[in-house]
Amino acid sequence: MSPDARPRRSPRVVTPARRLLRLAATGLVAGGLWFGLAVTASAEDPTAATGGSPAASPGASPAASSGTATATASPGASSSAAPLVSAPPVPTPIAHPPAGDTNGCVDCHSAVNDKQAEISAAWEASVHAGADVGCADCHGGDPRSDQITVGMSTEAGFLGTPDRTQTVGVCGSCHANVEVMRPYNLATDQYAKYWSSVHGQRLATANDTRVAVCTDCHGSHDVRKVSDPNAKVFPLNVPELCASCHADARRMEPYGIPTDQFEIYAGSVHGKALLEEQDVRAPSCASCHGSHDAKPPRATEVVDVCGKCHTATQELYEQSRHAQLEQAAPKCWTCHGTHDVSQPGPRLFFHPEDPDYECSTCHDLTNRTLRLEIDRFANEADRRCDTCHHPDSQIYAQVQGIADALGGAEGAFEAAGMRIEDAARLGMITADAEVGIAQARTSLIQAQAAVHTTKLKLVSDLSTDARIKADEAQAMAVAKVDESTFRRQAMIVVLALIALSVVFLVIIKRQLDRELEGR
Amino acid sequence: MATGQTAGGSRRTTRWLDDRTRLAPVLAAMVHVRIPMTARTWYFGGIALFLFGIQVVTGTLLALYYKPTPEAAYESVQFITSDVSFGWLIRSVHHWAANLMILFVVLHLLRVFFQAAYKYPREVTWVVGCGLLLLTLGFGFTGYLLPWDQRAYWATVVGTEIAGGVPVIGDSLLLLLRGGSDVSGATMSRFFGIHVLVLPLALGGMLALHLVLVHQLGLANPKKPEPRVRTADNDDEPLRPFFPHYILDELVAWYILLAVLVVLASLYPATLEEPANILDAGHPKPEWYYLAVYEMLKFLPKDIGILAPIVGLGVVIVWPFLDRSPEVLARRRKVVVGGATLIVLALVFLTWRGYVA
Numbered sequence: 001m002s003p004d005a006r007p008r009r010s011p012r013v014v015t016p017a018r019r020l021l022r023l024a025a026t027g028l029v030a031g032g033l034w035f036g037l038a039v040t041a042s043a044e045d046p047t048a049a050t051g052g053s054p055a056a057s058p059g060a061s062p063a064a065s066s067g068t069a070t071a072t073a074s075p076g077a078s079s080s081a082a083p084l085v086s087a088p089p090v091p092t093p094i095a096h097p098p099a100g101d102t103n104g105c106v107d108c109h110s111a112v113n114d115k116q117a118e119i120s121a122a123w124e125a126s127v128h129a130g131a132d133v134g135c136a137d138c139h140g141g142d143p144r145s146d147q148i149t150v151g152m153s154t155e156a157g158f159l160g161t162p163d164r165t166q167t168v169g170v171c172g173s174c175h176a177n178v179e180v181m182r183p184y185n186l187a188t189d190q191y192a193k194y195w196s197s198v199h200g201q202r203l204a205t206a207n208d209t210r211v212a213v214c215t216d217c218h219g220s221h222d223v224r225k226v227s228d229p230n231a232k233v234f235p236l237n238v239p240e241l242c243a244s245c246h247a248d249a250r251r252m253e254p255y256g257i258p259t260d261q262f263e264i265y266a267g268s269v270h271g272k273a274l275l276e277e278q279d280v281r282a283p284s285c286a287s288c289h290g291s292h293d294a295k296p297p298r299a300t301e302v303v304d305v306c307g308k309c310h311t312a313t314q315e316l317y318e319q320s321r322h323a324q325l326e327q328a329a330p331k332c333w334t335c336h337g338t339h340d341v342s343q344p345g346p347r348l349f350f351h352p353e354d355p356d357y358e359c360s361t362c363h364d365l366t367n368r369t370l371r372l373e374i375d376r377f378a379n380e381a382d383r384r385c386d387t388c389h390h391p392d393s394q395i396y397a398q399v400q401g402i403a404d405a406l407g408g409a410e411g412a413f414e415a416a417g418m419r420i421e422d423a424a425r426l427g428m429i430t431a432d433a434e435v436g437i438a439q440a441r442t443s444l445i446q447a448q449a450a451v452h453t454t455k456l457k458l459v460s461d462l463s464t465d466a467r468i469k470a471d472e473a474q475a476m477a478v479a480k481v482d483e484s485t486f487r488r489q490a491m492i493v494v495l496a497l498i499a500l501s502v503v504f505l506v507i508i509k510r511q512l513d514r515e516l517e518g519r
Numbered sequence: 520m521a522t523g524q525t526a527g528g529s530r531r532t533t534r535w536l537d538d539r540t541r542l543a544p545v546l547a548a549m550v551h552v553r554i555p556m557t558a559r560t561w562y563f564g565g566i567a568l569f570l571f572g573i574q575v576v577t578g579t580l581l582a583l584y585y586k587p588t589p590e591a592a593y594e595s596v597q598f599i600t601s602d603v604s605f606g607w608l609i610r611s612v613h614h615w616a617a618n619l620m621i622l623f624v625v626l627h628l629l630r631v632f633f634q635a636a637y638k639y640p641r642e643v644t645w646v647v648g649c650g651l652l653l654l655t656l657g658f659g660f661t662g663y664l665l666p667w668d669q670r671a672y673w674a675t676v677v678g679t680e681i682a683g684g685v686p687v688i689g690d691s692l693l694l695l696l697r698g699g700s701d702v703s704g705a706t707m708s709r710f711f712g713i714h715v716l717v718l719p720l721a722l723g724g725m726l727a728l729h730l731v732l733v734h735q736l737g738l739a740n741p742k743k744p745e746p747r748v749r750t751a752d753n754d755d756e757p758l759r760p761f762f763p764h765y766i767l768d769e770l771v772a773w774y775i776l777l778a779v780l781v782v783l784a785s786l787y788p789a790t791l792e793e794p795a796n797i798l799d800a801g802h803p804k805p806e807w808y809y810l811a812v813y814e815m816l817k818f819l820p821k822d823i824g825i826l827a828p829i830v831g832l833g834v835v836i837v838w839p840f841l842d843r844s845p846e847v848l849a850r851r852r853k854v855v856v857g858g859a860t861l862i863v864l865a866l867v868f869l870t871w872r873g874y875v876a
Contacts (some may be wrong), residue, residue, distance in 0.1 A: 427788040429600050429607075476791075491785035498778045502771055509767040516759060 061273040067510045087195030087450055091169040094134035096157055099143035104151050105135040122222035123197065124454075131184065138170050164209040168194060171214040193293035207463040210251070217241055234289075236274060238284035239265060261285075264339040283309065299331060300339075306332040315453040328370035333385050342380065344448075346410070349483040350386045362388050401456045405463035409444050412470035416440065419477035436473030440466050523832050534737045547595075549734060553758035556763055558738040559634070562772035563627035567655075569773045571726065572619040573780070574658075578615040585665065587711035589704045590668035592755065600791060611784035617659055619776070621808050632838075632859060635847035636739035642839035644732040647725055647834070649836045654722045655806065661714040663806055664707060666851045672795035674805045676702050681805075681812060684825045701797070744845040810873030831862075 092228075110120035123129050128137075136143045141158035145151035150401055152158045162170045172191035174180045181188050194200045199211040215231055218224075224231035232241045240280050252259050265271040265285070265330050274281035288305050290298060297305040303333035307314030310332075317323055322330050335348055366372040389396045423430045447462035537543045584603055586595040599606040617687060628648065631637055637645035664675040678703065683693030698705030740744065740756060759765070793801075805813050816824035834841070849856045 427790055428785070429597065429791055431597060431601070431791075487785045487788075491781055494781050495778055498774050498781070502774050505767055505771050505774070509764070509771070512764055512767065516764065 004354075009208055018202045022028065050380070054250060054504065063073070085201055087192050087200070088169065088204070090191060092172040093173045093177065093180065094137060094140050094159065094170070097142050098138055099134050099136065100467045103143055104146040105143055107139070107146055109135075109321050119221050121380060123217075126219075126221060127228075128223055133174070135137050138175070164213050165203065165207065167213045167215055168200070172472055190292040193290070197290065197292060198296075199294060200305045202214055204366075211255075212245060222465070235280045235284055236278060238286050238291075239271065242285040261339050268337075268339060268341045269343050270341055274415070284493065302331045302333055313452055316449055320452055320454040325370060326370040327346035330372060330388070334372070334374070334377050337380060337383065342382065346407055348384060348404060349399060351381070354391060355382065355384075355387060357390055382415055396454050398454075402451060402454075402459045405456075405460040406451065407446055409447055409463035409466040410476070412467040413440055413444050415438070416470040416474035416477065419474045423484070426481065426484040428479055428484055430477060433473045433476035434481065436469060436476055440469035443469055521674050534713040539689050540620065550762040552734065552737065552761045552795070553824055554761050555740040556757040556759050557742050559741060560738065561630055563623050563630050565769040566772055566776050567623040567627055568588055568618055569728075569776060570616045571722070573616040574613060574620065575719065577609045577616065578719075580609050581613055585658070585801075587665070587707055589667055589707055589795070590706065593791075596666045597791060600789070607683040607788055608784055613779050615783040615790035617662060617789075619780070619809075621655055621659055625651050628835075629863065631739075633849060633856060634739065634741040635744075635849075635852065636840070636844065637839045638739075638847065639745055641732070641736055641739060641745075644736060645839050646733065646836055647729045649832075650725050651722065651729060653832075654718055654725065657712065658718050658722070659806060659808060662703070664710045664789060665706065665714065666742070668792040668797050669795055669799070670798070673800055673803050674704060674786055676800075676807045677803050677813065678809060679706075681809075681816065681825060684816075684821050685829070686822050686826065688786045689825075706799075708796070717722060739847075741847060744847050753764065760855060795805060795821060803876075804873070807870060807874060811869040814869040814873040826836045 006163055044439045073090055085320035104122070106120045108403060109116040111117070112503065123135070128134075134143055135141070139161070140156070141153070141154035142151045145156070150156060156226050168191070172194075174190035176188050177187065178188050194214070202208045202211045203213070225235075226235075229236070231237065239262055246257065247259050249259045260392070266275055270283050273279045274284055283431045286294070287309075289295060301316060305316065313387060319331075336342075336344065358373075360364060360375075361373045361376045362370055372388075376387055385399045386396065389399055416433075420430050420437060423433065443462055447466050450459045450462050453459075533543075551646070581599060584595055584599045584606070585797050586592055596610070598666070600610055601607070603609075631645065631648070659680060660675075663678075663753070664671050679696045680695055682696055683689045687691055692868065696706070696709075697703070698709050743756075804810075812824075819827065820826070846852055
């Protein structure tokens with residue numbers, strides 16, 4: 001179909017005020033599907049999704065871009081993921097004599113030199129010190145002695161500094177122990193989760209000690225609670241913590257992993273909410289990738305991952321035809337991206353001009369079955385309904401129906417919002433109109449969210465409801481504006497009467513003054 | 520012919536009334552006085568009186584619909600503003616007249632100060648006038664809470680906190696004002712009671728005394744001091760009738776103020792913010808006439824910042840007894856006039872700073 005033959009959509013001017021209203025209206029929807037999508041889109045296979053996990057393909061460098069979908073989504077691919085290497089057995093906690101009220105280690109080390117004093121001070125401020133977890137719990141030795149030859153002797157069980165491989169076991173010896181953790185109400189599955197992560201698997205299979213271990217994220221002597229804003233693992237600090245390695249091109253170079261995820265995430269709706277607005281409810285890297293069990297979500301998992309936060313939207317999506325497709329199922333990231341999730345809007349329906357259609361976008365040319373070519377959605381400008389749905393197709397008309405219904409409701413909502421602003425600017429109390437537009441907003445959000453069902457009738461019904469409510473709110477606001485106009489007109493009449501009275505009084509006064517002068 | 524009949528009827532009615540009240544001599548004594556030709560009042564005091572009258576009328580009308588409980592106050596104000604016929608006008612006029620009343624009472628005080636009209640024999644008139652200023656500020660403070668919206672609530676929280684900072688009696692004062700540890704329904708009850716009962720009665724009484732004193736002592740001559748003993752030499756200043764000449768001027772000023780009120784109420788009607796929310800301190804700022812004190816607290820230690828305005832007010836009240844010089848011309852009172860000007864400018868600056876902060 002030529003561009004001319006294609007049904008035209010009426011252009012709409014988006015003013016800043018309309019944009020604000022649209023943002024407000026779509027905010028909850030954004031808080032639906034678009035929240036929590038920081039997943040690596042090329043995630044059918046976890047090894048491929050990380051740009052070639054070192055565990056599976058060291059040095060491999062697929063053309064993965066962190067902010068875009070790049071791999072072909074093939075549900076069958078998930079079954080090709082390499083089996084996990086089992087976690088090593090949990091070591092037993094390091095045995096040592098009880099320290100009692102003394103701590104010979106700190107007594108000496110705090111006086112050795114500045115570095116040792118800093119270590120001692122860091123430990124004393126840590127969560128471990130508060131829980132009576134002392135030096136010997138990680139290093140062994142006899143904490144009762146203040147003699148180096150006794151306290152740090154091999155006879156006393158002194159182990160020195162655990163190496164990076166040993167570190168996970170040292171931490172796990174307590175943190176995977178249900179009895180030890182019981183008083184603190186802490187989970188004990190971190191150890192198992194760590195070994196299932198891409199970090200742990202790489203450590204287990206290739207003994208790659210460059211991967212993250214416990215102390216890289218939690219610190220060693222200065223371990224703090226996750227709820228401590230100074231902790232590196234405090235939710236607001238997590239993106240920068242991950243970026244400290246993953247944005248380091250030199251460090252990531254052996255693994256072929258892109259290093260722009262943090263930069264892209266920081267510009268996303270999620271990143272702005274977390275990093276700029278300091279909203280700890282917003283997702284960080286760990287929200288989608290996991291923390292101890294860090295790995296990129298696979299295509300078969302992505303809907304559930306996003307659905308952890310966007311529960312209602314997930315339910316709507318699962319009612320859709322999209323969710324029923326096997327070979328060509330668009331997932332959350334197909335339309336919304338991964339690290340670069342942006343504020344959704346009507347732009348997601350169509351390209352400004354018809355795109356170049358290629359059969360291979362949606363079809364496997366070898367057997368003519370449906371299959372989504374994810375590369376077509378790498379660019380945000382191509383994450384549109386008409387990337388797949390051709391203007392000649394019946395579904396395209398349905399999409400247009402959905403877009404028109406929603407556009408009408410959004411237009412009515414914006415118009416009502418502007419009228420209410422006008423009335424408020426005139427000093428009018430607009431409480432009733434604001435109640436009306438709040439109801440319209442609820443219906444509009446429902447209509448916007450219903451787009452995930454791909455059902456035209458549902459979206460149309462909800463949009464009509466939103467439009468009616470918005471029109472009612474607008475009518476109330478217009479009445480306020482009209483009343484304000486009447487007041488101003490009445491004011492002029494009253495002022496004229498006052499002016500006449502003043503003139504009358506001044507005339508009398510002058511007459512009296514003349515009489516007074518005459519006397 | 521008809522006019523003559525009307526005038527005759529009016530005279531008969533007046534005579535009938537006077538036969539039964541004997542008030543004609545009192546009224547004549549009140550109205551038919553003479554004032555110095557040189558007197559320049561700028562009508563500030565009369566305007567403040569006019570605004571008080573407006574407040575009594577509009578306040579009474581508002582009280583017909585207002586419900587003084589935290590649960591109902593906000594909605595009743597919303598109802599008055601949105602649904603009651605001309606409710607918006609009455610509430611807006613009450614709002615603006617309250618602000619203008621404070622402004623004109625202060626302007627009146629400044630006029631009297633700079634013209635040295637507080638000096639013999641008007642010292643008591645000055646003290647009573649200062650009392651009227653305090654009562655007017657009390658009206659503003661107690662009335663501000665009544666809409667029970669965010670601005671009202673948090674301005675009252677801040678205002679009562681400042682009062683609570685007064686050394687020695689602060690805690691008791693805070694408890695007395697709030698009727699508890701927080702601004703609550705108890706605070707609203709007492710503020711409403713004080714606003715519509717205590718203050719109007721007190722202000723009405725003091726105002727009557729003030730006017731009687733003004734009537735008895737007459738208007739001050741800003742050109743020369745009042746003689747202790749009147750003689751033929753010092754009693755020759757030209758006079759003019761208070762009624763109807765001065766009253767007509769005053770009436771014109773009232774009309775102009777009425778026009779100002781109509782414009783303000785029409786173009787900038789009294790608004791209403793979100794209902795008071797004790798969890799969201801959205802507007803921790805007092806009303807404009809307390810901003811100078813509020814701002815002063817940012818620069819001075821708390822005790823000094825709170826004591827300074829109290830001591831300052833005390834000095835203002837007793838000023839006629841401190842300034843014993845008979846001189847009235849500003850050019851011969853350079854230190855006093857200069858110092859007062861600086862203080863006024865400082866207060867205006869602090870108010871402006873507080874407003875834009």
